[in-house]
Each structure stands twice: as structure tokens, then as C-alpha cells.
Amino acid sequence: MQFAFLSDQGMVRKLNEDSGGVYPHPLGYYLAVVADGMGGHRAGDVASAMAVRLLEEYWREIPPLKRPTEAEEWLSSSIESINEKLYSHAANHEECEGMGTTIVAAICTKEFITLGNVGDSRGYIWNNERIRQITEDHSFVNALVQSGEISREDAEHHPNKNLLLKALGSEGKIKPDVRTIEFEQGDLVLLCSDGLSNKITEAFIEEIMINFQSLDERAKQLIEKANSEGGEDNITIAMVEFSPVVESEGI
Amino acid sequence: MLIGRRLSGRYKILQTIGGGGMANVYLAHDMILDRDVAVKVLRLDYVSENELMKRFQREAQSATSLTHPNIVSMYDVGDEGELYYLVMEYVDGMTLKEYIQRNSPVSLEHAIQIMSQLTDAISHAHHNGIIHRDIKPQNILVDHEGHIKITDFGIAMALSATSITQTNSVMGTVHYLSPEQARGGIATKKSDIYSLGIVMFELITGRLPFEGESAVSIALKHLQSEIPHPSKWIPNLPQSVENVILKATTKDSFYRYESADEMQEDLKTVLDKDRENEPVFTVEPDNDATRAIPVIRDERSFTNMADTKVRNESTVVQSAKDPVEQQEAPKRKRKKWPWIVLVTLLLILISVSTMAAMGVFGPTRIELPDVVGETREDAEDILEGLGFTIGEVTYEPHEEIPAEEVLRTDPKAGRVLEEGSEISLFVSSGKETIELDSYTGRIYEDIESLLNRLKFEGIEIERVYDSTSIGTILEQDPAPGEEIIPSETTLRLTLSQGEETVAVESLVGMNASEIDSFEQRTGLVVNVTREEFSAEQPEGVILSQDPAEGTELEVGRSVNVVVSRGPEPLPPSTVIVPLTILYEMKEEPPEEGEDPPEVPGEPMPQTIRIFIEDRDRNMTEPVEEFTITETTEKNIRLIIEAGQTGGYRVERDGEIILEQSIPYDENQ
Numbered sequence: 001m002q003f004a005f006l007s008d009q010g011m012v013r014k015l016n017e018d019s020g021g022v023y024p025h026p027l028g029y030y031l032a033v034v035a036d037g038m039g040g041h042r043a044g045d046v047a048s049a050m051a052v053r054l055l056e057e058y059w060r061e062i063p064p065l066k067r068p069t070e071a072e073e074w075l076s077s078s079i080e081s082i083n084e085k086l087y088s089h090a091a092n093h094e095e096c097e098g099m100g101t102t103i104v105a106a107i108c109t110k111e112f113i114t115l116g117n118v119g120d121s122r123g124y125i126w127n128n129e130r131i132r133q134i135t136e137d138h139s140f141v142n143a144l145v146q147s148g149e150i151s152r153e154d155a156e157h158h159p160n161k162n163l164l165l166k167a168l169g170s171e172g173k174i175k176p177d178v179r180t181i182e183f184e185q186g187d188l189v190l191l192c193s194d195g196l197s198n199k200i201t202e203a204f205i206e207e208i209m210i211n212f213q214s215l216d217e218r219a220k221q222l223i224e225k226a227n228s229e230g231g232e233d234n235i236t237i238a239m240v241e242f243s244p245v246v247e248s249e250g251i
Numbered sequence: 252m253l254i255g256r257r258l259s260g261r262y263k264i265l266q267t268i269g270g271g272g273m274a275n276v277y278l279a280h281d282m283i284l285d286r287d288v289a290v291k292v293l294r295l296d297y298v299s300e301n302e303l304m305k306r307f308q309r310e311a312q313s314a315t316s317l318t319h320p321n322i323v324s325m326y327d328v329g330d331e332g333e334l335y336y337l338v339m340e341y342v343d344g345m346t347l348k349e350y351i352q353r354n355s356p357v358s359l360e361h362a363i364q365i366m367s368q369l370t371d372a373i374s375h376a377h378h379n380g381i382i383h384r385d386i387k388p389q390n391i392l393v394d395h396e397g398h399i400k401i402t403d404f405g406i407a408m409a410l411s412a413t414s415i416t417q418t419n420s421v422m423g424t425v426h427y428l429s430p431e432q433a434r435g436g437i438a439t440k441k442s443d444i445y446s447l448g449i450v451m452f453e454l455i456t457g458r459l460p461f462e463g464e465s466a467v468s469i470a471l472k473h474l475q476s477e478i479p480h481p482s483k484w485i486p487n488l489p490q491s492v493e494n495v496i497l498k499a500t501t502k503d504s505f506y507r508y509e510s511a512d513e514m515q516e517d518l519k520t521v522l523d524k525d526r527e528n529e530p531v532f533t534v535e536p537d538n539d540a541t542r543a544i545p546v547i548r549d550e551r552s553f554t555n556m557a558d559t560k561v562r563n564e565s566t567v568v569q570s571a572k573d574p575v576e577q578q579e580a581p582k583r584k585r586k587k588w589p590w591i592v593l594v595t596l597l598l599i600l601i602s603v604s605t606m607a608a609m610g611v612f613g614p615t616r617i618e619l620p621d622v623v624g625e626t627r628e629d630a631e632d633i634l635e636g637l638g639f640t641i642g643e644v645t646y647e648p649h650e651e652i653p654a655e656e657v658l659r660t661d662p663k664a665g666r667v668l669e670e671g672s673e674i675s676l677f678v679s680s681g682k683e684t685i686e687l688d689s690y691t692g693r694i695y696e697d698i699e700s701l702l703n704r705l706k707f708e709g710i711e712i713e714r715v716y717d718s719t720s721i722g723t724i725l726e727q728d729p730a731p732g733e734e735i736i737p738s739e740t741t742l743r744l745t746l747s748q749g750e751e752t753v754a755v756e757s758l759v760g761m762n763a764s765e766i767d768s769f770e771q772r773t774g775l776v777v778n779v780t781r782e783e784f785s786a787e788q789p790e791g792v793i794l795s796q797d798p799a800e801g802t803e804l805e806v807g808r809s810v811n812v813v814v815s816r817g818p819e820p821l822p823p824s825t826v827i828v829p830l831t832i833l834y835e836m837k838e839e840p841p842e843e844g845e846d847p848p849e850v851p852g853e854p855m856p857q858t859i860r861i862f863i864e865d866r867d868r869n870m871t872e873p874v875e876e877f878t879i880t881e882t883t884e885k886n887i888r889l890i891i892e893a894g895q896t897g898g899y900r901v902e903r904d905g906e907i908i909l910e911q912s913i914p915y916d917e918n919q
Contacts, residue, residue, distance in 0.1 A: 014333070141435070143467040149474050150434055158435030165467060 001030055001108065003240045004215035008223045010195055011231030017044035018193045018236035019052040019101075023059055031059045032238040033105040036121050036193040038167065043099030047086055047169050051101050054082045068180040071107045071114035079103060079116050079168070079176040086169030100167035103176070104135060104191045108240045113183045116176040119167050122197050124205065125181060126188040131205045136177060138165040162194075188241040192222075195233035199226035215239050253277060253292065258331050262290050262338060269346075278341060281326075284697065288326060291337040316701055317379060318688045321372035323392065323402040326697055342400050347388035347450070355457030356485075359492065360522065362454040366495075367518050368399040369447060374511035376404060377440045378686060380648060384438045386446035387427040388453060425470040426459045430502050433470045437661060439645065441504035444514060448478075448499025448507075455492065456484045460500075477502070480531075491526035498532050505643070506534045619674065621664035622657050627678045630657045634674050642673035648683030650738070655679065682736045689731035695722045695746050702742065709741040717747035750805035757800040758793045758812055766793065776809035784819030791815065821893035823866055824916045827886055830909060832859055832901060834882045854880045857904050864912075865889040865897040873902075891915045 003022040009015070017037035024030050033055055037048030058078045065071045082103070090096045102119025115123045120137040136142060140163040141155040150158065166174050183189070188209065200222065208221050219237045226235045253264045254277075262279040268289065269276040279290040318324065327338035347365075351357065357365070369391065376383060383390075383404055392400045425433065429445035432438050452460050460478045463469040478500045482488045495517055501507050508514040520526060617637055622630035631641050642661075652658060661675040662668065685705070690698060695712070702710060717725060726745035729735055753773045761769065766777050777793075785794055797811045798804065834857060856878035862870040867890060874887070891897040891913065898912035 140467060140470070144434070144470070147467075147471050149471065154435055160435065165465065 001240060002215055002243050003030060003032065003238070004219045005032075005238045006216070006219040006223060007236040008195075008227065008231075008234065010234050011227050013232075013234055015045055016234045017048055018195070018234040019045070019048035020191070020193075020236050020238050021052060021056070022238050022240060023056050025059065025062060027062070027064055028110070029062070029065070030108040030240050031055070031105065032108065032189065032191050032240050033103065034121050034191040034193055034236050034238050035101045035103045035168075036119065036195070036234070036236070037099065037101040038164075043090070043096040044101070046096055047090075047099040047101040050086060050089065051082050051103050051168055054085060055079075055103075055105060065107075065109060068112050068114060071109070071112070072116075072178045072180060075105060075107060075114055075116040076176055076178045079105070079118065080174065083118075083168045083174045084172070087172050090169050098170075100164075100170040102164070102193070103168055106189050106191060106238075106240065108183060108189060108242070110242070111183065112180050113187075113189050114178065114180045115189075116178040118174055118176045119164050120162075120197075121191065121193050124190040124192070124202075126190060126205075126209050127184065127186065129206070129210060131190075131202050131209060133202070134179070134181060138167075138177075139163060140165060161198075183242050185242050188239060191238040193234060193236040195231075195235035196222060196226050196237060198233065199229040199231070199235075215241060253334075257282070258290065258334065258336060259329050262288060262336075264290065279338075281338070284694065287341040289323075289339045289341040291339060293335045293337070316685070316688065316705055317376055317381065317404055318690075319372050319375045321368045321399050321401060322376065322404060323400045325404070325701075327700060339402065340400075342392040342394050342402075344392055344394035347391035347393055347399070347454075350393045351388060351453060351457060357454050357457075359455070359488075362451070363492070363518055363521060365399055365454060366447070366451050367515060369401065369450065370511045370515035370518060372399075372401045373443050373447060374515060377443070377511050380683065380685070382438055382440055383443050383446075384432070385427075386443055386450060387424060388450055389424070391450070425466045425473070426461070428470060428473060429504070430474045431504060433474055439504065439643075440510065441507045444499050444507050444511060445504070447511070447514065448496050451499065452478065452481055452496050455488065455496070456481045458484065474502070489522065489527040490531060491521045491523070491529050494529065494532035495521055501534055503534070616667050616669055619660065619662060619664050619666050619668055619672075622676075623659055623664065625657050626655050627657060627676065628655075630660075630676060638670040639668070640671055640673045642675040644676045644678060646678050646680035648681065649679040650682060652679040652681075654681035682738065684734045684736050687727075687729055687731055687733050687735055690724045690727050690744070691731075693724050694720070695724055695744065698724075705737045707737045707740055707742045711741055711743045712746055713743070714746050714748040716749070716751035718750060719747040721747060721749040723747040750807075752803040752805050755796070755798055755800055755802045755804055755810055758796045758810065760788070761793045762789075763791050774806040775804055776807070778809040778811050779814050780811045781813045782816045783813055784817065785815040786818045788815035788817075790817035821915075821917065823890045823892045826889045826891060826897065826913050826916065828889065828899060828911070828913070830861075830885045830887060830899075830901060832879060832883045832885060832903065833908065834879055835903065856880050859883075860902045861885075861887060862900040862902070863887060863889060863897070864899070866892050866895070870898070870900060889913060893917075 001024075003024075005020060005022045007016060007018050007020060018035065019037065020032075020034040022030060022032045033052055035048035035051045037044030037046070037051075055078060058074075058081075062074060063070075065074070086099070086101070090099050102117070102121040104115065104117040104119075104121040104123050106123060107114045113125070115135060117123060117135045118138060120139045120142075121135075122133055122137065123135040124131050125134050126132075136146075139161070141150070141158045141161050143165060144150045144158075145152055145155050155161065168174060190205070204225060205222065208218050208225075211218065213221075219239060222237055223235050253275075254266060255264065257263045258279070261283055262281055265278045265280060265287075267275065268278050274291045274293045277290045277292065279288050280286070281288050323342060324340040325337060326340070329336055329338070345353075369386075373383065373386070381404060383401065385403060386401070390401060390403045392402055394400065427446040427449045429438070429442040432442050449460060461469050461472040461476065463472060478497065480493060481496055482490075482493050495514065498517075499507055499514060508517070617639070619639070620633060620637065622633055625633065627644065634641060647658060649658060656679045658677045658679050660677070662672075668674075690702075715725065717723070719725070723746065724744050725747055728743040729740065753775060755775065756769070756773075758766070758769065758777065769775070770777055783794060785792075788794055792815045794813045794815050796813075804810070834854070837855065857880070858876065858878050860873035861875045862868075862872075863874045864870045868874060887899055889897040889899065893915055896912050896914050899909070900907055901909035
């Protein structure tokens, strides 16, 4: 397996409120995570960093996963517990009032990927030379699209595009969406904050992916493109590629 | 933590009074104008571009131009470091939300009275071209006298005009959001009317029209379900009152009140007895039938329908094909029609949506051409020629585009749309005219930034002396209420420069006549507060003054002065003079006495008179008179004033025996 993680402040913001990383586990699993913090004065970066740090702590203790359902249960309960911790932190620290964060996390094993998400940070899978979004945004416009009230095109221009339906830390109980898909050699999972997905098309991601440059190089090109389109938001990318060639050579 | 901090050196933050969503609200004190204000600090962290702030300020200015008793005045927009803030009138009271929670159910009369204030305020804003976009009880304040004030005017617009809102945030309330806004369309004046209708619903019933687990489910109900009739909860509600709510909250903005004015007019008579039982408001049947036709005209679309739907279709076709018959229906029958049509409509909706879902029918689809820049008339010809229907035509002011030219369409050019789709046009009404507010009585400094943002051609200021506080606007030209184009208008303001003042000159050294002429010349009053000895200045001359030379004083005010009493006199000296008064032995001539005593007999007493000249005495009367029979010692005491000379004289039997003058002795 190969992985890359890159986070960029963008062209407008003074701070990077995104957090994330890719964390290999001795059992041979990889955890990729991206969190996009928001709210309160100087609290957005606190929220996203806390969420990632907590998840990584839990990750070190993860038991061997026999079935995808075990991964799903682990991810779901971990995210729920992180939410509770963020929520009580926000309630007990005035400066963190209103803080919250999105999260998208992927557990990658040699058989499957289990994804969990809250908010509008996304997960994509790249296989057979196609990119496919595998998470649903918890956003107002996405809910309108799903209900058939507006088209995907209308959603792109909706003035309230950035209204989230839920975020970690914003309410006491939150259930993440969790799903598992197969992971095969040559597949790649890409997690990103909306700083990327708002700025570039899926077609462009495919164009970059097909070049087979190093993962770092691909991440860099994606971020450069988002910045050249305005870069109004922080941009964060985490990628894990199931690539047997590299693995046999050892890292 | 902002409490205790002073923003831009001027607004001292005192305490938190609210928060949530995009901003925290604080009670603050304006140190310059010495008044309490509300400061709304926007949570817009990490936005570094100055351009954003400028755009935000430009948008926010529209709100600052509103002056209305039911609108919270906006004083200032500013930023300090990362903080962007708005300074507003401080209203001591509560939000309408809290008010409803505490006082529900609000009496009908009171609810209408509140609505009337709200529509008045919104109408004023609409006349000024400002749409609120976010009317909700949380944005409405009630002060202790029961006055209603709407706040956050245009903030929603100001925020969305910048990319500030591109920051993620968790959704707030959607209970008052109009269907068109939920869909992401442009908010219009009618969107405000929808929100007003929901507020009225809540005032009267004490509850919200839709309950839901999530913001989305509520927003979807606003899009999909009719507003329930308030009479469901308030059984004796006059139909006229219910109708106001139903009319304000129709899904299709077409059927809502044309304007806030119209709604306000309706509210005026809504409690009249004779309106109590008026018919239930429904969207006009004829109109609706015709509006529905284009979608289903295509017979082809029914051929694939499932059998179970057939009955519905036939109803649909029948009613849709005979709009003329409906119009000609006898008047007395009319009362039944709304129901039939309503049912029909419902069926149309069901079938249409089912059909749409199944993807079975598609009227011809046409690409919407770009008509921006065409005149309204040409654009309508082009669009109708292609088979589109012209929807709402909205006039908007524009600084550059001449009147009657199309600014944009909704949907936008390039979209492929079904034949018959309604295209809304936005047409320039030329340069924005505004109804000039009344500025008289306000302090110029308060509204200076507001006026600057209106971008008058120029602002000419004349200052006159007046008893009002400095900067008060006394007169304005053009007059309030006049429709003007700011960029072509010079606003002339007459400001108070306070009472006439004169510069105090140096009074030190002036004597009485000079003081008189100073008083006459300047209109100031010289007020002697104290007199002091002075070695330098002769008596009557001014030694010092307060205020100092150069101070501007209003005419009629006084200058306090200290006047010289001349040099300080030295203390009188006290002189003790020891006197030895001799007894004069007199030898009796023996020849004269027949019988001279052989031994000295009793001595003859001699009369002594002492005269003194000093501070208290002047030698006219003897100070002491006594007799002696022998030489006597006596001390006398003289008090001699500075510069004076004292003295004494002692007479013995009328003969001066001692006399001396004693000069003042400085050293004593």
C-alpha cells in the first residue's frame, strides 16, 4: 500500500482549519482521515485537530478485524465517541463555543475499505480508470437534491451550499454514515475537504489520477488546481492506494 | 473574550446579550457619543482579504440607510483585526421569539398590532429596495414599551454577497424560509411576505406550522406541504385573519400579497366584524388551471400511464381543457368551485409528479437564449416567440444599465427548459432612486458613514450657531421623502455648530474700564470670584483668569477672574513706650505765705493727661487722666499702621512735659 497526505491553507484563509493524516497500523491496516473544522473564534482548528488526534488514539488500540461489520462498528462508535468529547469540550470552553468539524475516515485493509463520514468532506474511490464519490454530503443542498427538489446543477449554485446538516461537536448525539466497499489491487481511495471538491470536477480528478505519477505529485496537482480556481477554502487530501508492486519492494 | 475590550478605540464591550449563528451580540458603550449600542461581532474568522470587507461594507450600507421606528438603526460597520462588526441601536427588551414563549397566546388584537408594525417596517425597506431575506422572531425585538423593531436588515444579503459564507456552518432555523429561498432561488420582496406570514402564524397559534425531526424535513415541508390552517388550533379565529396567513404563505409567490403595503392594508380591517366570515382564501382557480395546462397539454404523456392512474388523468384532462367553462360558471355556484379545483389541482400535481418520476413525458425542451441587454419588450417577444411564458418581471435599479434593459433572467441563459416554462425577467429601472430619509435631528457624525455610502454627488455642509448639540442636522435639502438619484444629487445639510463661541483673550492686566469694553465686545461676562493683594498690580486690575486665554466660550458664559487689591499692607507695629512722669516739687514762696509750714505737708496732687496718636486714637481726647503726688512710671502702648507715624503727649496740669512722635517700625 502507498499513501499520501497533503493539506494546504488555500489562497484566502489566514489559518488552516483542516486536519487529517494517514496512519498505518502494525496489523497491516491503514487509516486515512480528513476533518474540516469550523465555527467559533479560533476554534475550528481545535475541533478538527482534536477529532483527528482522538481517532488516531483509538486506532492504535484497534483489534484485528475479521469482518467488515467489525470495522463498521468500530468506526461508527469511535466517531460517536469523538462527537461526545468535542461537544462537551465546546460546552465547557467558552472560546470554543460553536466549534465543530466534519470528518471522513477510511479504514483500508487488503480486502475492503470501510468509510465513515459526517458533514461534507468526501470520499472517492478510483478504480477501472473512473472516479466515484462514495459518501453522501450531510448538507442542506444535498438533501434537497436527494428529495428531488432541485437538480445537481442547481445545487452547485445554491447560495446556502455550505449549510451542513450535522457536524461533529455541534450536537450531543450524531450518527455517522458508514459503508464498506471492496478494495482491490490498483484501487485508490481519496478523501478530501470541500476546499477541493467545490473547486474541481470529477473529470479533472480522473485526468490527474490516470497519469500514474507518485501519489504526492498527484495530490500536489489537485491542490494547485483548487488554488488556481480561487482557493477560498483550506484544501486537504488523503489518499491510500492498494498497490502490490510497491508493497513487495517494501517501503 | 471581548468583554472589557474597546473596539476601534470607541466601542467599549460591556456584556454579552446574545449570540449564535453567524454572530455574537454585545452591549457596548460608544465612548464618543456616550450612549449604549449593540455591537454584533460576526464570526468570520480567518478571512484576510480586504476586498471582502469592502464588499461586505457596501452591502451592509443599504441597511444603514433605513430610518424607521420599527427598524433597529444601524450606526456603523467596522473591523478591527480579525473582527468584523456592526454597531446598532441598543434595544432593551427581548426577542419576539421570547415574547411569544412568555405571552402565548398573544391576544388577537395585539398580534395584529404587532403585524401591522412589522409590515410597516418591511414596506419601508421594500420601498428603499431592500429585502430582509431572514425575517424570523429571533430577528425581531420588543422593547419594554411594546414597540417592535426588526433587526439584521440585509445582513443575509451582505453576507451572501461576499464569499464569507463559504465557510461551513451548521444549519439554523428554516421555519421561516420561503420555498423559493429553500430552493436556492433569488429572494424577492414576496419572500419577506412569506416569512411575515409564518411569523403571524406563530404569533396567533403560539406554534410553528411544521414540526420535523430535522431542518431538512421542515424545509421540505415548506416546499411540499400546504401551510396548515391556523384555525385548527384556534377554533374561533376569524376567517379574515386566517386568510391573511394563507395568502402570505402560498407556495407560489405569484398568489401572495403583491406588496407589504397590500398586506398592511388588509391587516387594517382584518378584525372588522363584517369580515369575520369571509370565504376561505384559496389560490384563484382560473389562474391555476391555465397555469397548469402547458405541462400536461401533450396527450402523448398519458398513454404510458399505469391503469390505476387513468381515473385521475381523465379528471385532469377535463378540468384543464375547459378553463373557459370554469370562468363562466354562475356566480352563486362559485363557492363550490374552489374545492373542486383544489382537488383537481391536487390530482394534477400527483399525476404530474408521478409522471415526472417515471420519466415518461417530456414536452419539447428549448435552450433559453441570452436576452440580457435587450429591452424588456424585445426580450419578451424573443422568449414568447420560442414558446416560453414570461413570469414575474422585477425592476431593479442599476448604476450603468439604462432603464428597460434586461439585467438577467431566472433561470439563466443556456439552460434547457421545457416549452412553456416561466422565465422571470429582471429589468433595469435605471439609476437607483431612493426616497430620501429625514436626517434632521440626527447627529451628522452618526450618519456620516451612512451618507457616504449612499454616494451622493456631493455633500455640502453649512454650519450655523444653534442651541442644539454640535453636529445636529438642522435642515436638509432636498427635503425628506423626495425621490432622488444619489449620484446626481448634492445633499445640503445645515449643521449646528453649537452655541456661538468666542475665543477668550488674555484679561490679565485689564482694569475696570478695559473689562467693561471686553464684556461689551465679546458678550462674555467677567465674574470676579476673588480679590487678592498684589505687589505688582494696582488695585482693581485682573491678576488671573479661568478659562485660559484662547478657550472658546459660548456667548453669555462667564470668565472667572481674580482681581488685585493692590499690594498687601504690612502689619501695624506695636510700640511700648515707657514713660517717667515727673512730680514737680513746687517751692512756695515764703513771703507770700503767712504761715509757712515748718515741715513739708501733704504734697499737692498734679493732674496728668496722656494723649496718643496711633491707628485707633488721634490725640484729641486724653487717653488717660490721673493725678500723681510723686514721680510715676507708666507704659503706654501704640499701634502704628504701616507708613503712618504715631506719637504721644503728656500734660501735667496743662503743661506739656513729654512729647514724641514715633515712626512706623518695619522691623517690629
